[in-house]
Amino acid sequence: MRITIFALFLLLTGITDASAKTTADQIEKAASRFLEAFSTQQAEEGYEVTFEAGTVDDRLSLASCEAPLAVEFTGDPWKSTHPSLQVACEGSKPWRMFVTASVSINGPALIAARPLARGERVTSDMLTTQSVVVNASRRGVMRSADDVTGMEVRRPVNRGSVITPDLLAAPDAVERGDHVMITASSGGFSVTSRGKALANASIGEQVLVENLRTARTIRANVVAPGRVEIPM
Incomplete structure (x- = not known):
């Protein structure tokens, strides 16, 4: 079955033994060079990358490529330890194929120093x-820690667990029943009232507010604790 699939691949790519000049070894080396460059780039940002390019069937032989082989990730390497690489020839006889890889990106991350309860506000300690x-x-x-201090824990977190973005939520800047300052502005002119x-709602969200002077209900954007704004 494997021989049949390999023969079908050669047929579909229009490659014959007579024109086959790009070898599996060349493809593997191109993938390794790409991963080495990625590793060097991430080292400059404080990350240590270990990697290994997957092997290519040594019977594979593709059309000669006058240009350097182009290699890129087909997915986000920051979200998988086994990303796929696309290796392509962009010359007069173009082709492309995919190579698996093993990639580990090691770097600093925030860890819970103690159990965190739902609803707690995060502090650096x-x-x-x-x-x-x-x-x-x-x-x-x-x-x-500066990015998460003051955030609210959405669900219990065990001691030693990695802090991921989905575990935290921006705290409410206004709560139901709070008195807020309403600002309506246009250009350099603004009017304020109490509501x-x-x-x-948290900062950046919209909230319904009752204007205490007019008794009208309006929709406003939360811009700070206790402050909302109506765009005009």
């Missing part, structure tokens, strides 16, 4: 930093 395989987490990691929030 709740966190520590450890080196982890960053791309082993499809949900991503957090690197800086009451009718729901909870």
Whole structure:
């Protein structure tokens, strides 16, 4: 069955033994050079990358390519330890194929220094930093305590767990029943009035607010704790 599939590949790509000059070894070396360059680039950002390009069937022989083989990731290497690489010839007889790879990106990430309860506000003493395989987490990691301080824990987190973005939420800047300052601005002109929030919302979200002077209900953008803005 494997021989049949290989023969079909040669037929579809229009390659014959007479024209086959790009070897499996050349393809593997191109993939390795690409991964080496990726490793060097990430080292400049403080990450250590270990990698291994997958093997290519040594019977494979593709059309000669006058240009250097082009290699790129077909997916996000930061979300998988086994990303796929596309190796392509962009010359007069173009072709492309895919090579698997094993890639580990090691770098600093925030770790829970103690169990975190749902609803807690994050402080720097709740966190520590450890080196982890960053791309082993499809949900991503957090690197800086400054980026998460003040955030709210969405669900319980065990001690030693990696802090991922989905574990945290921006705290509500206004809560239902809070008195807020409403600002309506246009150009250099603005008017302010007092209102009451009718729901909870965080910065950047919209919320319904009752204008206490007119008793009208309006939709406004939360711009800061206790402050909303109506675009005009």
